[in-house]
Amino acid sequence: MLPFEKTKAEIIFKKKLRIAKQLKAQSADDLLNFGIINLDKPSGPKSIHMVNKIKSLLEQPKAGHSGTLDPIVTGVLPIGIGRAVRVLSVLTDAGKVYRGIMRIHDEVDKAKLQKAFKKFTGVIEQLPPKISAVKRQLRKREIYWLKILKVKGKDIEFEVGCEAGTYIRKLCHDIGEHLGVGAHMSALRRIQSGPLKIKDSVLFEVVKANYQRYLKTKQSTYIRKIILPPEKVVNHLPKIWIEDKVKEPFSHGSPIFVPGIIAYTSNLEKNSKTAVFDQQANLIGFGISAKSAKELETAEKGLAIKTDVVLI
Numbered sequence: 274m275l276p277f278e279k280t281k282a283e284i285i286f287k288k289k290l291r292i293a294k295q296l297k298a299q300s301a302d303d304l305l306n307f308g309i310i311n312l313d314k315p316s317g318p319k320s321i322h323m324v325n326k327i328k329s330l331l332e333q334p335k336a337g338h339s340g341t342l343d344p345i346v347t348g349v350l351p352i353g354i355g356r357a358v359r360v361l362s363v364l365t366d367a368g369k370v371y372r373g374i375m376r377i378h379d380e381v382d383k384a385k386l387q388k389a390f391k392k393f394t395g396v397i398e399q400l401p402p403k404i405s406a407v408k409r410q411l412r413k414r415e416i417y418w419l420k421i422l423k424v425k426g427k428d429i430e431f432e433v434g435c436e437a438g439t440y441i442r443k444l445c446h447d448i449g450e451h452l453g454v455g456a457h458m459s460a461l462r463r464i465q466s467g468p469l470k471i472k473d474s475v476l477f478e479v480v481k482a483n484y485q486r487y488l489k490t491k492q493s494t495y496i497r498k499i500i501l502p503p504e505k506v507v508n509h510l511p512k513i514w515i516e517d518k519v520k521e522p523f524s525h526g527s528p529i530f531v532p533g534i535i536a537y538t539s540n541l542e543k544n545s546k547t548a549v550f551d552q553q554a555n556l557i558g559f560g561i562s563a564k565s566a567k568e569l570e571t572a573e574k575g576l577a578i579k580t581d582v583v584l585i
Contacts, residue, residue, distance in 0.1 A: 276417065290552070308502060309354070309357050309503055310351070310354065311473055312351070312475060314347055327352055327354070343461075345460075349471055350463075363507060370463070370465035378449065379454040386429065399439065402440060414435065419433045511566075513529070513541070514537070515551060524557075526583060558582050560579055
């Protein structure tokens with residue numbers, strides 16, 4: 274499991290006010306202007322090309338993706354539509370899970386392979402590839418797990434759970450260098466990005482077919498099958514719920530103070546990115562927590578959340 278999946282966060286109430294247990298079913302219009310598609314990207318096109326196809330299909334002028342996948346790489350590609358583009362940054366920073374094939378350039382004993390995989394588990398140092406979107410300097414990344422699934426000659430099928438920003442192609446190369454035989458990544462599929470998993474993803478053809486059915490019938494159920502409300506994709510973040518009277522100042526960028534908080538989750542830590550909800554369970558923005566869950570328990574006043582992104 275990724276780190277956020279290991280701890281079951283509880284909701285702690287600070288006030289005896291009601292908050293909705295779940296979000297009400299969204300209309301097609303709502304989702305088409307503020308939604309996330311968990312797309313199963315095919316091999317071939319670039320990530321941006323898939324975004325452009327979605328924009329053209331849905332006639333939506335604003336869309337973007339989270340966590341670029343190389344053209345040959347398939348799997349989970351979160352695409353934000355309309356205002357949900359501003360939600361993508363919290364998915365970009367979330368942990369990822371991949372399955373792939375590493376081809377070693379000479380056969381190696383399995384015990385030696387297992388030892389090498391163990392060495393590259395935990396905090397590692399990586400130098401990004403020459404062609405990359407980031408500055409080429411040594412940086413640390415955490416590999417949560419790295420396991421061999423199957424060995425067939427020189428092809429090693431593996432699974433890796435890792436911190437955002439880990440280059441799997443470079444990881445394969447570095448393992449090959451460590452083994453002294455060389456290696457390269459020959460196939461890769463992202464099976465999870467934060468809370469979004471491949472089993473819940475949709476193919477572009479499914480998005481197209483459901484959208485066309487919606488245009489003919491105007492039934493929102495077709496859109497709900499392909500587009501998620503952003504509230505569903507922030508399960509990896511700590512959360513707070515605020516009183517409705519605090520929404521107006523928050524919408525103008527005002528920070529949230531302790532008296533305006535109804536409830537919060539037990540995994541809230543100081544300086545952590547936090548999802549902000551209203552009493553109806555609508556995601557209304559993100560902030561940086563100024564207090565931990567433990568500090569909020571006894572606090573009666575003071576700054577609680579520094580506003581970062583406003584979605585209303």
